[in-house]
Amino acid sequence: MFDKLENIAQRYDELSEMLCDPNIISDTDKLRKYSKEQSDIAPTVETYRRYLQVENQLSEAKEMLQEKLDSEMKEFVKSEIEESEAELERLQEELQLLLLPKDPNDDKNVFVEIRAAAGGGEAALFAGDLLRMYTRYAERQGWKLEVIDAHYTDIGGFKEVTVSIQGKGAYSRLKFESGTHRVQRVPVTESGGRIHTSTATVAVLPEVEDVQVEVYEKDLRVDTFCATGPGGQSVNTTQSAVRITHIPTGIVVSCQDEKSQLKNKDKAMKVLRARLFEKFQEEQQQELAADRKSQVGTGDRSERIRTYNFPQSRVTDHRIGLTIHKLESFLDGDMEEVVQGLIVADRAEMLEVAEG
Known part of the structure; x- marks a missing residue:
């Protein structure tokens, strides 16, 4: 792992020199290409150099412990060693994640397609709720959202709607939304007060060149x-x-x-x-x-990925077993807890595959 990290750090320094070259600065395509490459590897290089710094501090602290020290100083150095060892362990785990292969689509803009599925008019209304949820989430992220195509129903909501979401990392944060979303609530058209179950499907597609x-x-x-x-x-x-x-x-x-x-x-x-x-x-x-099934990020629309239960104000993501009891704020775009949970689960699975 560390040989690979050293090579990445050397490449970062090479790119720094190249980006000071007048010939590259005057070439817009090369400048954009090398700037992006350096930006992509910068977090890895910064974490690796922080690791080397802490490793050096730990080595110095251990050498100091061999010297004649009073009891108070000795306790202080021991405390520094414990902190450095814990920091090294944390940084090593972070580096392992940073070295995982990155989805080449992660930084792309996306198209989100929402379609009413089972449940007739109630499914169409739910599709409208999902559109509002993604609209509000995009606003919170500072992204731009545009409606590309929409097929409305007479009672409100959509048979289907396609939107474009433009913003850095849009695909990386929304790609796990692909699948079947299920809602459990009393429809506005239901006079008997019975809870109905309806579904809508979501597809998240990266914009391609x-x-x-x-x-x-x-x-x-x-x-x-x-x-x-x-x-x-x-x-x-x-x-x-x-x-x-x-x-x-x-x-x-x-x-x-x-x-x-x-x-x-x-x-x-x-x-x-x-x-x-x-x-x-x-x-x-x-x-x-053909036979590989991933718990996170499959985008398989035949599977139920999430349930929105109105009577209990509950949202459950079935892929990671996460339940939160704040349905109203979630549908208002406060999705970050679930989004982060899906990202962490996906990385954990990738790490398990890499180590196995």
């Missing part, structure tokens, strides 16, 4: 139509909304957020590339590890 997925014009069918809003009312009378069908896979993407047909087509193409990228990734993963 054009070079990562090739899409050929001959494989596309592009249709235009008038955008619509809640209740089916016409938003405009021009054919600004765009629907793109990828003929080989049958994937269909719509966008009606912008008044410009060109802008809608551009956004729809981004969503299409993200869906195709996800499809290709899933096929590769199935080929490489």
Whole structure:
């Protein structure tokens, strides 16, 4: 591990010198590339150098303990040794996590697709609740959220809605949201006061660059139509909304957020590339590890990943067995406790695989 850390530290110093080179400073692409590489490894290098510093302090303290010291000084040095040993252990665990392979999509913007599933109108209302939850969470993170496409229901809520969330680390924090979300509550349409169970599915797709997925014009069918809003009312009378069908896979993407047909087509193409990228990734993963099931981060939409229980004001994430009793604030975007729990569980599993 430490040989690898030393190589990373040397690379960091090399990049520092390169970023002072006038030829690189004047080349925007190289400057961006090397700056990002240095930024990515900076936390590892800082932690490694802190480890070396504490290790040196520990060595000096142990040497001092061999000298003739009065009892008070001896106790002080022993205390320093204990603290340094504990700090070294903590830093070593942190370094092991930092050396785990990073998901290349973690820093990307995302598309979040929410669809009403079992439960009819109540499922559509729940889909609306989930959209608000992610909107408020994005606001708390300082991210930008845009609605790409939405299909409303007459009673409110959505049959399906697609949003773009733009912000550093959006995918790393939202990728575990993919799956089936279940709600247990008394629907507004229920006169008898009975609790119903409804579901909505969530898919989180990283935004991909054009070079990562090739899409050929001959494989596309592009249709235009008038955008619509809640209740089916016409938003405009021009054919600004765009629907793109990828003929080989049958994937269909719509966008009606912008008044410009060109802008809608551009956004729809981004969503299409993200869906195709996800499809290709899933096929590769199935080929490489068809029988492997991961407790965290599978994105398997057939599994129930979380339950929102209104009578008990309870949110339970079934993958990590975490239950919190603050449903209202959770649906208001206060999701960090569960998000962090999922991230920690995912890292622990990766570490177990790496050590095993």
